[in-house]
Amino acid sequence: MSGINDSPLIFERNTENPAAGEAPPSTLSEELYRARPVDLPDLPEPRVVRHYHRLSRESFGTDTGPYLLGSCTMKYNPRLSEQLAALPGYTETHPRQPAGQKRGWLEMLGELHDRLARLNGLPAVSLLPAAGAHGEWVALRTIGDYFRDQGEQRTEVIVPDSAHGTNPASAAVAGFDVVEVDSNERGRVDLDDLRATCNSQTAALMLTNPNTLGLFEEDILEIADIVHSAGARLYYDGANLNPLAGRLPPGDMGFDVVHLNLHKTFGTPHGGGGPGAGPVAFSEELAPYRPLPRLTKREGEWMLGEEAEKSIGRIRSFAPNLTVLVRALVYLQRMGEEGVAQAARDSVLTANYLANRLPAEFQPVYPLPCKHEFVVSCADLPVDASDVAKRLIDFEIHPPTVYFPLVVEEALMIEPTESLSLRELDRVVEAFQQILEEAKEDPDQFKNYPETTRISRPDETTAARRPVLNHPVET
Numbered sequence: 001m002s003g004i005n006d007s008p009l010i011f012e013r014n015t016e017n018p019a020a021g022e023a024p025p026s027t028l029s030e031e032l033y034r035a036r037p038v039d040l041p042d043l044p045e046p047r048v049v050r051h052y053h054r055l056s057r058e059s060f061g062t063d064t065g066p067y068l069l070g071s072c073t074m075k076y077n078p079r080l081s082e083q084l085a086a087l088p089g090y091t092e093t094h095p096r097q098p099a100g101q102k103r104g105w106l107e108m109l110g111e112l113h114d115r116l117a118r119l120n121g122l123p124a125v126s127l128l129p130a131a132g133a134h135g136e137w138v139a140l141r142t143i144g145d146y147f148r149d150q151g152e153q154r155t156e157v158i159v160p161d162s163a164h165g166t167n168p169a170s171a172a173v174a175g176f177d178v179v180e181v182d183s184n185e186r187g188r189v190d191l192d193d194l195r196a197t198c199n200s201q202t203a204a205l206m207l208t209n210p211n212t213l214g215l216f217e218e219d220i221l222e223i224a225d226i227v228h229s230a231g232a233r234l235y236y237d238g239a240n241l242n243p244l245a246g247r248l249p250p251g252d253m254g255f256d257v258v259h260l261n262l263h264k265t266f267g268t269p270h271g272g273g274g275p276g277a278g279p280v281a282f283s284e285e286l287a288p289y290r291p292l293p294r295l296t297k298r299e300g301e302w303m304l305g306e307e308a309e310k311s312i313g314r315i316r317s318f319a320p321n322l323t324v325l326v327r328a329l330v331y332l333q334r335m336g337e338e339g340v341a342q343a344a345r346d347s348v349l350t351a352n353y354l355a356n357r358l359p360a361e362f363q364p365v366y367p368l369p370c371k372h373e374f375v376v377s378c379a380d381l382p383v384d385a386s387d388v389a390k391r392l393i394d395f396e397i398h399p400p401t402v403y404f405p406l407v408v409e410e411a412l413m414i415e416p417t418e419s420l421s422l423r424e425l426d427r428v429v430e431a432f433q434q435i436l437e438e439a440k441e442d443p444d445q446f447k448n449y450p451e452t453t454r455i456s457r458p459d460e461t462t463a464a465r466r467p468v469l470n471h472p473v474e475t
């Protein structure tokens with residue numbers, strides 16, 4: 001560890017060669033410098049500790065208990081990843097440092113690039129996008145520019161009716177018209193409808209596999225064939241990669257471009273809107289369009305290249321979210337390729353175990369087996385899906401995703417992940433059993449749940465849009 005610690009650190013301006021990717025001299029004028037020290041609150045240590053300790057008890061994380069939030073893959077965040085990402089060689093580095101000082105982290109990024117490329121079965125990866133949705137937009141921009149270069153006018157992107165909301169949103173922001181394709185009675189893409197929807201206007205089909213119902217699209221090769229025959233490209237929403245990671249590269253299923261959510265599949269924190277990472281993997285054909293700067297290997301050394309010929313250009317501030325990427329690499333190295341595949345298999349096992357053990361009223365709407373998650377409907381219960389969700393909080397269980405996917409009425413989308421032990425899974429089963437009995441006995445009581453939290457039912461929109469985050473001032 002001290003090796004990284006001792007390496008020449010930050011903010012050392014290279015005065016001999018201030019050009020070529022290095023920090024320009026500061027242009028801040030004198031009057032903008034702070035004249036007096038900033039007026040920070042001076043609080044006694046015990047009060048600060050109590051404040052943060054109280055906050056930690058008021059929130060719920062994967063360290064607290066089962067976190068069933070479907071589609072989000074709330075798996076354990078390994079402490080080793082946290083420790084290594086906190087090394088000053090990563091936290092105190094600056095992307096404009098001279099190349100000679102950032103060999104270590106370029107090497108790290110290069111290894112992550114290669115591992116993710118292999119996992120996807122695709123040759124090139126951009127580590128830049130800051131979230132899954134950002135990756136979706138980047139990928140669609142590259143597809144758009146590719147067709148423009150081919151002289152083709154393709155203005156439509158197809159998404160299934162079960163798709164995550166970011167899919168149509170990203171397509172619209174990237175300038176495409178969104179067209180929906182139906183699901184069939186088995187919860188999969190309706191091939192006839194897809195054939196009827198794909199045409200010379202189609203730029204891409206966006207698909208996640210397994211889909212948002214947790215079901216594997218068994219016709220994926222035929223889907224790829226339909227899409228490619230229409231001249232369009234196939235996009236993989238990697239949010240549901242967890243059950244397939246290390247087992248089935250999306251490239252082998254016929255996908256041309258893929259986004260990954262490192263905070264889902266690779267155990268990096270989801271963190272309250274904080275930095276994330278949604279790397280995108282590209283086929284040979286789309287790779288020339290990927291954003292800048294690019295990781296390239298020259299004479300055995302990784303560097304950030306700016307060759308821009310066909311690139312969609314810059315998509316954010318210059319560097320990727322480095323410490324998130326470090327965590328993902330630690331996860332991949334620690335698990336190894338076989339470990340990643342085993343975690344994927346275990347995520348399928350836990351989901352099927354849980355689905356099989358839940359009471360009949362909570363059976364999945366589509367027949368098992370599922371992959372890493374499943375969707376149940378509360379439509380026939382005396383209480384709403386949100387009531388069941390709120391009551392689970394009193395059992396120290398984070399609720400499933402509610403009212404998604406939209407194709408299921410009163411949906412609960414349950415994803416236990418491989419991180420849950422058998423004992424915890426059984427505790428979840430018992431909670432659902434008890435909640436079912438309560439719902440039959442006294443449904444009205446559910447409007448008072450949760451009853452064990454300081455705030456019971458906040459106005460969720462206001463809480464998200466206008467949060468009050470300041471430290472409570474004590475007198």
Ligand SMILES: *Cc1c(COP(=O)(O)O)cnc(C)c1O
Pocket residue numbers: 071072131132133134164166167208212237239240261276278
């Ligand atoms: C989470 C998710 C996304 C978006 O990813 P973010 O990283 O939250 O932007 C897209 N599709 C599906 C299916 C998801 O679950």
